[in-house]
Amino acid sequence: MATTADYGLGPNAFPRGWFMIAVAADVSSTPQAVHFFGKEMVLYRGKGSGRPILLDAFCPHMRVHIAKNTTSYIVRDGMQVEGDSIRCPAHGWRYNSKGQCDDIPYSTHGIPKSACLKSYTVEERAGCIFMWHDMEGGAPDFDLPALSEWDRTGEGWVRWTPDHLGTLPIHPQEILDNMSDIAHFAPVHGSTGTVYFENVYDGPIMRQRFGSGHRTLVDSEALLETDTWYTGPGILLCRMEGKHPSLMMICNTPVKDGEVLVWFAVMAKTADNHQPTCEEAAIARAYHESGLAAFAQDFELWQHKEPAISVLQIPDDGPFHKGRIWYRQFFHPRARAAEFQARVNGSHVTLRGKGEVMQVA
């Protein structure tokens, strides 16, 4: 298992950015343990606000895990979450949504200042829970994608149901490399006659524009065009036009250094400016299934590969080196992010079809 240090990505073992940590429907007022970025955390929905709350899991009193308990009476009685606050199952210390202890039931001497849990910025959007992760503890310096299609069912969009694909024993660098990988499309995914392939780097955004034929997905002369972009290191979105517009999301979230958890989801606009019928929703599900089948082709390579600490890159490969420089900005203190952005910002064209105009906006 190769680590951030093995790839020479930067001093922070885990990247800064927005990351998916749960499917919203799975988060309730029953606290659940979540493990990402080498850390144990507790995730629950406040009974007061209904908002998801994410705190470090180990109580500062005696380091008991707040979420891993089923037998304490406070848990069995359903008294652990009060409003947006949560009590430790050991001695009942209560922490508010910011992680500050605001009640020690038996204390006659107040509450120690150091009685607090680290809290994290979380957003619930498009049926998913995202967290902002930053080893420096800073506020977000770029936005979570809007994912507004989720709220446009009246225009014909069918909401996604994210698939949890489990963990891969690889560093996410190997997944990010896919953005630069022009040469895998034909042998892996069945693309034919690639017409154009371009990467665009713009601060925390890395984009891939790709147009080619395909063995089965389009008619013989037609182009399959995708516009794919990362917003930070953890969230990939891919827009495809064609018969029905679709938006695919692939999220990678580090579990520990060298291991990553992956989610997959697709929304498609299969109805014409009305709430999708059952039949139209089924078409969107078929988009999900065919996208997942394509992603499984990448997944199988990742499951069994060795780490490519360096790529034996040839001139006709895509710009792996640039993708890796772009990725390094998230493993360095944010004060240095601009250095890495400046080294790659702009367009890198690996293949521009003769006389072709880039067609994907």
Ligand code: FES
């Ligand atoms: S260990 Fe949490 S209240 Fe004592």
Ligand SMILES: [Fe+2]
């Ligand atoms: Fe791929």
